[in-house]
Amino acid sequence: MKLVTFNILHGRTPGDGVDLDRFTECVAGLDADILALQEVDSIQARSGHADLTALAAEAMGAQSHRFVAAIAGTPGATWMAATGEEQPGTAAYGVALLSRYPALSWQVVRLPRIPFRFPMYLNAPRQVQIIHEEPRAAVIGQFDTPLGNLTVVNTHLSFVPGWNRVQLRRLTRDVRGLPWPRIVTGDLNMSERAASRWTGLRQLAA
Numbered sequence: 001m002k003l004v005t006f007n008i009l010h011g012r013t014p015g016d017g018v019d020l021d022r023f024t025e026c027v028a029g030l031d032a033d034i035l036a037l038q039e040v041d042s043i044q045a046r047s048g049h050a051d052l053t054a055l056a057a058e059a060m061g062a063q064s065h066r067f068v069a070a071i072a073g074t075p076g077a078t079w080m081a082a083t084g085e086e087q088p089g090t091a092a093y094g095v096a097l098l099s100r101y102p103a104l105s106w107q108v109v110r111l112p113r114i115p116f117r118f119p120m121y122l123n124a125p126r127q128v129q130i131i132h133e134e135p136r137a138a139v140i141g142q143f144d145t146p147l148g149n150l151t152v153v154n155t156h157l158s159f160v161p162g163w164n165r166v167q168l169r170r171l172t173r174d175v176r177g178l179p180w181p182r183i184v185t186g187d188l189n190m191s192e193r194a195a196s197r198w199t200g201l202r203q204l205a206a
Contacts, residue, residue, distance in 0.1 A: 001147060004032035005154070005185040008052065010041040010093070018047045024059040034143065035060060036154035037096040038187045042067055044074060044091050053096040064103035068139040070094040070156070081135040084108060095186065097139045097154045104149065107140040109174050111167040114160065133158060138171055138186070142179065151178045155186040164189045165198050172199045 006027075013019045027035070037056060041047040053067040069092035073079030082092060114133045122129055138155035153175055157164040168188060175182060188195050192203045 001033050001145060002031060003034045003036070003152070003183065003185065004030050005036040005038070005187070006030070007038040007156070007187045009039050010044065010047050010052070020048060020050055020055060023052070024055050027056045027059040030060070032060060032098075033100045033145075034150075034152055035062070035098040036152065036185045037098070038154070038156040040067060040094055040096045042069065042092040042094075043089055044093065046074075053098070056096070057098050060098060061100055062098040063100055064141070064143070065096060065098040066103070066106050066139050066141060067092075067096040068094050068108050068137050070135045070137040075134065079134075081110075081113070082137070094137055095139055095154050095156055097141045097152060099141060099143050099152075101143040101145045101150075104142040104144055106142075107178075109138040109140065109155075109171060111136040111138065111155070111157070112170055114158070114163055131160070133160060133163075136167055140175065140178065149179060151175070151180070151182040153182065153184045153186070155184075155188070157186070157188050157190070159189045161190075165194075168195065168198055172201075 013022055040052050042051055043049050053065055057065040069082035071079040071093050072082045072086045072090050075093050113135050119128050140153045142151050157167045196203050
């Protein structure tokens, strides 16, 4: 069984454009049985108004998939925190989990967010900027695999040091009652060693 996590940066390719054919070829080439995606666009102008989750599902031959919006609207422009009750066709951005195996259940976790704007020094462009941190979410799938039932958690945590630790601890607490084996994956914005230290989970791969 092959599990892959992939921050797709809304499908962007070198040169700043989005090439949907290249995106689907890349997904197919990964040959993943379970695929966790972060920074996923849904019906965004910058990615051709495409449903990137659906395109990825078709490319990998997924039996089941779920997109969870963290924000409704467009990152860097006008947006609001997603609630899960957005109208069909609403532009959104978030995480997705796809599987070649049947899904037994799905669950969504909305993670705590810094509730105010704050100054932060950014290495690029090497200056202090006022940050309005985006909401973060996780999608949890339980799958019927040839090796038995498997729980997979996919998330994209804050890039703010310390706050991503708060979110990871919250997520670890929320999945504590779910069936074993459990795999937590995604873009955690921290080192593997830090993630293991704050969750008590064992690292499977780098």
